[in-house]
Amino acid sequence: MERRLVVLAASAFIVAAVLGSAWMTGQFTTPAVDRTDGYVSELAARDQPWTRLFRISQALSGLACLGGVALVPRVAREWPGWLALAAFGLLSFASGVFPLDCATLSDPTCGLRGTSFAHQAHTVAGVLGALAVLAAMALLGARWGSWVAWMLTWLSLAATVLTLAGLVGGHGVGLAHRALLTMIAVWLVYVALHLLVAEDPDDPYALDAPRIAPGRLGGVGSARVRTEDAARAAGQGRPASAERVDWRAGRGRSASAEGADRAAGQRRSHVVEQGAGPAVLITVGPGGAWFHWDAVAVRLARSRRVIRFDRPGLGLSPGSPAPPSLYGEVARLAALAPAHPEQVTLVAHGVACWHAEAFARLHPLRLAGLVLVDPVCAARRRPLPTARAAGRWLPALGETWGATAVARLTGPATHRLLTGLPDLSRIYSRGKVCAAMAGEWLARRDMAADLHRLRAEMRFPDVPVTVISVGDPGGCPERLAGELGAAHVRMAGSGGRIQLHEPGAVADAVLAASS
Numbered sequence: 458m459e460r461r462l463v464v465l466a467a468s469a470f471i472v473a474a475v476l477g478s479a480w481m482t483g484q485f486t487t488p489a490v491d492r493t494d495g496y497v498s499e500l501a502a503r504d505q506p507w508t509r510l511f512r513i514s515q516a517l518s519g520l521a522c523l524g525g526v527a528l529v530p531r532v533a534r535e536w537p538g539w540l541a542l543a544a545f546g547l548l549s550f551a552s553g554v555f556p557l558d559c560a561t562l563s564d565p566t567c568g569l570r571g572t573s574f575a576h577q578a579h580t581v582a583g584v585l586g587a588l589a590v591l592a593a594m595a596l597l598g599a600r601w602g603s604w605v606a607w608m609l610t611w612l613s614l615a616a617t618v619l620t621l622a623g624l625v626g627g628h629g630v631g632l633a634h635r636a637l638l639t640m641i642a643v644w645l646v647y648v649a650l651h652l653l654v655a656e657d658p659d660d661p662y663a664l665d666a667p668r669i670a671p672g673r674l675g676g677v678g679s680a681r682v683r684t685e686d687a688a689r690a691a692g693q694g695r696p697a698s699a700e701r702v703d704w705r706a707g708r709g710r711s712a713s714a715e716g717a718d719r720a721a722g723q724r725r726s727h728v729v730e731q732g733a734g735p736a737v738l739i740t741v742g743p744g745g746a747w748f749h750w751d752a753v754a755v756r757l758a759r760s761r762r763v764i765r766f767d768r769p770g771l772g773l774s775p776g777s778p779a780p781p782s783l784y785g786e787v788a789r790l791a792a793l794a795p796a797h798p799e800q801v802t803l804v805a806h807g808v809a810c811w812h813a814e815a816f817a818r819l820h821p822l823r824l825a826g827l828v829l830v831d832p833v834c835a836a837r838r839r840p841l842p843t844a845r846a847a848g849r850w851l852p853a854l855g856e857t858w859g860a861t862a863v864a865r866l867t868g869p870a871t872h873r874l875l876t877g878l879p880d881l882s883r884i885y886s887r888g889k890v891c892a893a894m895a896g897e898w899l900a901r902r903d904m905a906a907d908l909h910r911l912r913a914e915m916r917f918p919d920v921p922v923t924v925i926s927v928g929d930p931g932g933c934p935e936r937l938a939g940e941l942g943a944a945h946v947r948m949a950g951s952g953g954r955i956q957l958h959e960p961g962a963v964a965d966a967v968l969a970a971s972s
Contacts, residue, residue, distance in 0.1 A: 459530060459853040459856070461853075462528050462530065462850075462853050462854065462857065463528075463529075463530065463652050463653065464653070465528050466524075466525045466526075466528035466529045466649075466652055467525070467648075467649035467650070467652045467653050468525075468649070469521045469522070469524045469525030469528065470521070470522065470525040470645045470646070470648050470649040470652075471645070471646055471649045472517075472518075472521040473518045473519070473521035473522040473525060473546070473645050474518075474641075474642040474643075474645035474646050474649075475642075476514045476515075476517050476518035476521060477514070477515070477518035477549070477638065477641065477642055477645070478638070478639075478642045479510070479511060479514035479515075479518075480497045480500055480511065480635075480638065483497075483500035483507065483511060486506070486507050487500050487505055487506060487507055489505065489560065489563060489564075490505070490560050490563045490631075492631050492632075492635075493628070493629065493631045493632055494562055494563070494623075494627075494628060494629065494630050494631050495560060495562045495563035495630070495631045496560075496561060496562055496630065496631065496634055497631070497634050497635055497638055498515075498552065498556075498557060498579065498583060499557060499559075499560035499561060499562065499563055501515060501553070501556050501557065502556055502557040502558065502559050502560050502561075503556055503557065503558055503559065504558070504559045504560070504564075505560065508556060512553045512554075512556050513553065514553070515549060515550075515552050515553030516549075516550050516552075516553030516554055517553075518549055518553075519545075519546045519547060519548070519549030519550030519551070519552070519553060520546070520550055521546075522542065522543075522545060522546030522549060522645070523543055523546035523547060523550070525546075525648075525649075526539050526542050526543040526546065526858055526859070527543075527857060527858060527859025527860075527862070528857055528858075528859060529652065529857060529858050530853075530856050530857055530858075531856055531857065531858055531861060531888075534600065535596075535597065535600050536858070537592075537596045538592075538593050538596030538597035538599075538600060539593075539597070539858050541589050541590070541592040541593035541596060542589070542590070542593035542597070542648075543858075544585075544586075544589040544593075545586050545589040545590040545593060548582045548583075548585050548586035548589060549582075549586055551578065551579075551582040552579055552582045552583055552586065555574075555575040555576075555578040555579045555582065556575060556576075556579055557575075557576050557579050557580075558572055558573050558575070558576040562630060562631075587617060587637070590613070590641055590644075591610070591613060591614060591617065594606065594609060594610040594613060594644055595610055597648070598610050601651065603651070605647060606644075606647065606651075609640055609643060609644045609647060610644075612640050613637060613640040613641065613644065616633055616634075616636040616637035616640055617637055619632075619633035619636070620633040620634050620637055725775075726766050726767060726768070726769065726774045726775075726789070727747070727766065727767045727772055727773035727774040728764065728765070728766040728767075728793065729747050729754075729764070729765045729766070730762065730763070730764050730765075731754060731758045731762075731763050732754075732757065732758030732759065732760070732761050732762050732763050733761075733762050734760050734761045734762050735761055735762065735800075735802065735825065735971050736761070736762045736764060736794065736795045736799065736800075736801040736802070737757055737761045737762065737763050737764065737801065737802045737803075737804060737967055737971060738764045738790065738793055738794055738801050738802070738803050738804065739753070739754070739763065739764065739765045739766075739804045739805075740766070740768075740786075740790065740803070740804070740805045740806070740809040740812055740813060741765075741767070741768075741771070741772075741806055741809060742805075742806035742807030742808060742809055742830075742831075743807050743808050743809075743894065743897055743898065744771065744890075744894040744897075745771065745772075745806065745807075746767055746771060746772035746773075746884050747765040747766065747767055747772050747773075748772075748878075748881075748882070749876065749878070749954075749956060749957060750765055750956055752956070752957070752960035753804075753956050753960045753963050753964050753967075756960060756961065756964035757964050757967055757968070760968070761802075761967075761968070761971065764793055764794075766789075766793055768781070768786070768789070768893070768897075769781070769893065770852065770855065770889045770890060770892060770893025770894075770896070771884075771890060771893050771894070772884055772890075773882070773884070775889075776852045776855055776856070776889045776892070776893060777852060778852050778853075779852075780845070780848035780849055780851070780852075780896055780899075780900055781848075781896055781897050781900045781904070782900065782903065782904065782907070783811060783812065783815055783903070783904040783907040783908055783911075784815070784907065786809075786812040786815075786904075787812060787815045787816045787819055787820075790803070790812060790813070790816045791816065791819075791820055791823070794816075794820075794823055795823075797822055797823050798822075799823075800822075800823055800824060800825035801823060801824065801825060802824075802825045802826040802827070802828065802967060802970050802971035803816060803817070803824060803826070803827050803828070804828045804830065804963075804967055805827075805828070805829055805830065805832075806830040806831060806956060807830075807831060807832070807833050808833050808897070808901060808904070810829040810830075810832035810833065810937075811833070811835055811904055811905070811908050813827060813829065814827075814829075814908065814917075814941075815907075815908055815911055817917060817918055817920065818911055818912070818915035818916070818917055818918070819911070819915065821918030821920070824918060824920050825920065825970070825971055826920055826921045826922070826923075826967075826970030826971050827920060827921070827922045827923070827941075827943075827970065828922075828923045828925065828963070828966050828967050828970050829922070829923070829924045829925070829934075829937070829943070830925045830926075830955050830956060830963060831925065831926050831927060831934065831955055832924060832926070832933065832934055832937055833933070834933035834936075834937070835904075835905035835908045835909060836905060837905070837906075837909060838902050838905065838906075839902070839906075840902040840903045840906055841902060844899040844900070844902065844903075845899075845900075845903065847899055848896050848899045848900055851892040851893075851895055851896040851899070852889070852892060852893075852896065854888075854892055855887075855888045855889035855890075855891065855892025855893065856888065856889060856892075857888065859888075860888025860889070860891060860892060861887065861888040862888075863888065863891065864885065864886050864887055864888045864890065864891045865886045868880070868885035868886050868887075868890065868891065869883070869885050869886055871885070872884075872885040875954075876954060876957060877957070878957070917941055917942075921944075921969075921970050922938075922941045922942065922943035922944070922970075923943055923944045923945075923946060923966045923969070923970055924937060924938040924941070924943045924944070924945045924946070925946045925947075925948060925955055925962065925963060925966055926945070926946075926947055926948070926955075927947070927948050927949065927955065928947075930947065934947075935947075946962070946966060948962060
């Protein structure tokens with residue numbers, strides 16, 4: 458899918474170059490615009506016969522350029538160049554939306570009665586667009602180290618200088634401006650070719666190295682991890698505190714778990730382990746991260762060994778090229794849980810309760826107890842093939858500049874709005890997290906269908922189960938508690954985020970289930 462996105466991005470840049478070169482036909486259709494001394498943008502002036510054609514071409518060219526930048530896979534330290542190119546695309550679109558009133562240089566009467574806002578906006582957008590594309594050429598050329606990129610950059614700069622000289626001298630502006638636009642079109646085609654022939658990065662997920670806030674290196678209290686991984690992730694020679702981050706399970710992680718990750722084509726997950734005693738494994742709800750359970754983990758770690766992890770693409774875990782599935786998550790829980798005969802108390806939230814219930818049915822001898830926090834009903838709805846197809850694209854889309862821009866603009870604010878917590882580690886400013894959340898949402902129908910089949914085939918084990926929920930009685934959590942023979946604890950006023958608002962109640966339920 459990543460290769461297909463690269464092809465789409467390259468195609469978008471070629472389309473932008475072609476549409477941006479539509480002015481070439483104007484040399485024959487609009488003779489009123491002077492080819493030697495008139496701006497190319499005068500072809501799209503309101504009083505010209507083919508104004509709509511050239512305005513639409515200009516606007517679509519800008520949008521194609523923006524789309525190309527959005528689909529380009531992120532590469533370390535290239536963001537200034539792509540940001541400048543995105544600005545050029547946006548300014549090109551603005552130039553098409555806001556045309557000149559008249560042919561500024563070709564018509565001596567143009568501007569005698571003043572100019573409109575659109576005329577002035579077009580002029581400003583044209584100047585800024587030229588500066589933006591020159592900056593993009595220079596920045597990306599410097600990163601790529603290509604003599605072709607530098608040659609096109611210097612030729613474009615020379616054409617810009619000649620345009621300014623022609624404007625001051627009153628002659629030759631049109632020729633220089635046309636040369637500049639030709640160089641820009643050629644450079645966009647070069648960008649497309651560069652993307653197509655460039656080698657894939659050795660580890661695309663390494664570009665999403667976690668930004669860990671001071672004092673929050675993956676957990677709280679005595680959370681254990683590999684020191685060298687924490688230092689590498691934090692960009693330091695050694696960790697800043699005693700807290701550590703683990704990119705695999707601690708003592709509970711077996712060689713078979715790492716082999717399962719390799720077989721699935723996945724990188725090692727981010728796992729936090731703390732405390733000592735009977736094992737408690739926590740699986741977070743949709744879009745959640747390990748630190749949402751800090752308050753619960755602190756209470757449990759006094760007498761339990763608490764294991765928390767981030768599913769692929771969420772939290773600090775790298776993304777996975779495979780879409781999520783019920784059996785895949787059960788395998789992940791099985792890999793993180795202690796080996797038989799030791800048993801684990803499993804704590805799940807939201808849709809992750811499906812994973813926990815499936816684990817209980819498939820691995821009954823490894824389960825000591827089950828605590829389901831605000832579970833979601835598995836509705837009987839037909840899986841959608843379109844959702845599966847979209848889910849296969851999402852991991853690659855999450856690694857693009859477009860997804861990163863959307864996440865940085867909306868992610869942290871949305872997280873604070875929904876949870877009331879700051880995103881200290883900037884987890885939700887990464888595109889892969891948004892893509893992983895969307896992928897899990899798209900996979901819900903398939904996972905629900907798998908769970909219903911599993912319920913029909915495998916009986917639920919005789920283990921203590923507690924269901925904690927909010928809301929009115931008689932809802933899905935109460936029905937699920939009846940089906941599983943579970944104790945039902947109903948909370949009030951928690952807003953559906955019980956682990957954040959009532960961590961003590963959750964911890965007490967876990968302690969009771971694991972005693």
